[in-house]
Amino acid sequence: MPDAAKQEYLVGVDLGGTKILAGVFTQNLKCLGKAKTSTKATRGADAVIQRIADCVIDAVDECDLEIDQIRGIGLGAPGAVDYDEGRVIIAPNLGWENIPLKKELEKKLGAPVFLENDTNICALGVYNVEFETKPKTMVGIFIGTGIGAGIIIDGKLFSGFNHTAGEIGHMILDVDGPKCGCGNRGCFEAFSGRQSIYRKIQTLVKDGEKTILTEMLGADLADMRSGDLRKALKKNDKLVEKVVEEAAEYIGLACANIINVINPEVIVLGGGVIDALEDEMMAIIVETAHDSALSGVDKGIQIIPSKLGDNAGIVGGAVLAKRETK
Numbered sequence: 001m002p003d004a005a006k007q008e009y010l011v012g013v014d015l016g017g018t019k020i021l022a023g024v025f026t027q028n029l030k031c032l033g034k035a036k037t038s039t040k041a042t043r044g045a046d047a048v049i050q051r052i053a054d055c056v057i058d059a060v061d062e063c064d065l066e067i068d069q070i071r072g073i074g075l076g077a078p079g080a081v082d083y084d085e086g087r088v089i090i091a092p093n094l095g096w097e098n099i100p101l102k103k104e105l106e107k108k109l110g111a112p113v114f115l116e117n118d119t120n121i122c123a124l125g126v127y128n129v130e131f132e133t134k135p136k137t138m139v140g141i142f143i144g145t146g147i148g149a150g151i152i153i154d155g156k157l158f159s160g161f162n163h164t165a166g167e168i169g170h171m172i173l174d175v176d177g178p179k180c181g182c183g184n185r186g187c188f189e190a191f192s193g194r195q196s197i198y199r200k201i202q203t204l205v206k207d208g209e210k211t212i213l214t215e216m217l218g219a220d221l222a223d224m225r226s227g228d229l230r231k232a233l234k235k236n237d238k239l240v241e242k243v244v245e246e247a248a249e250y251i252g253l254a255c256a257n258i259i260n261v262i263n264p265e266v267i268v269l270g271g272g273v274i275d276a277l278e279d280e281m282m283a284i285i286v287e288t289a290h291d292s293a294l295s296g297v298d299k300g301i302q303i304i305p306s307k308l309g310d311n312a313g314i315v316g317g318a319v320l321a322k323r324e325t326k
């Protein structure tokens with residue numbers, strides 16, 4: 001067994017559909033070093049689990065530490081997670097069903113692993129490091145390939161009956177809206193998720209609308225990234241402007257629903273789409289949310305962008321590992 005006195009460091013891992021990010025932290029949540037690798041989900045669960053373990057080892061090595069100096073590893077997975085058993089129940093982006101991730105990783109790494117849903121972990125990270133005075137109630141909405149939320153009530157993560165609370169991406173905003181990956185129509189994610197934004201642009205281009213993106217990326221708009229949208233916006237591209245504004249309006253509507261239902265003190269927005277398009281989206285989101293929430297119930301509620309960016313997941317993982325190894 002590793003020497004308990006030496007185990008003072010924490011690792012946070014963000015397992016995404018396209019990349020794995022691991023960070024090593026002190027007990028004060030200071031990041032000492034990071035490592036990143038691609039997920040390669042198509043190679044299957046065993047291969048991905050090995051890639052997670054390798055990424056953790058790389059991050060630890062980057063900090064000139066040994067794995068037996070790690071007290072705990074907190075990991076966020078994109079899907080429904082059985083926290084107690086450390087099992088991924090279902091993760092559609094990875095093609096996973098019923099994967100005993102905690103057990104397999106502990107076997108490979110020899111350190112305790114704690115598993116949570118990825119957006120829950122991001123919310124934990126944001127809540128623990130972004131506020132000097134902690135709000136009692138906070139909802140973190142994370143907009144990337146998909147959309148998810150983490151709900152903090154009275155300072156604690158709210159997980160719901162089946163531990164799946166926060167599936168805000170599948171809140172239905174328009175029953176006649178575009179088809180969502182989940183099978184329903186008009187989900188929030190089908191309007192404002194990264195893939196939905198890309199698809200909308202591609203459809204409009206097929207319909208004959210003009211955008212500078214075709215000059216940048218070619219007619220089929222392959223390999224579009226959030227950064228490309230930002231570049232197009234800087235050049236006053238009307239098509240991208242229209243699509244991004246519409247996506248922002250739907251984010252504002254989702255915030256209005258959250259304000260009406262949960263009435264949190266703060267809504268924090270994060271994830272790749274917000275990181276890339278914060279300047280273009282935030283004002284529209286805030287205005288739409290306050291215009292659409294019930295009159296008066298939105299008084300004093302703040303809607304702000306996260307400062308952690310891409311690091312929310314690894315910081316939250318470290319917060320979880322710290323909480324569980326106290």
Ligand SMILES: [Zn+2]
Nearest residue numbers: 170180182187
């Ligand atoms: Zn859906």
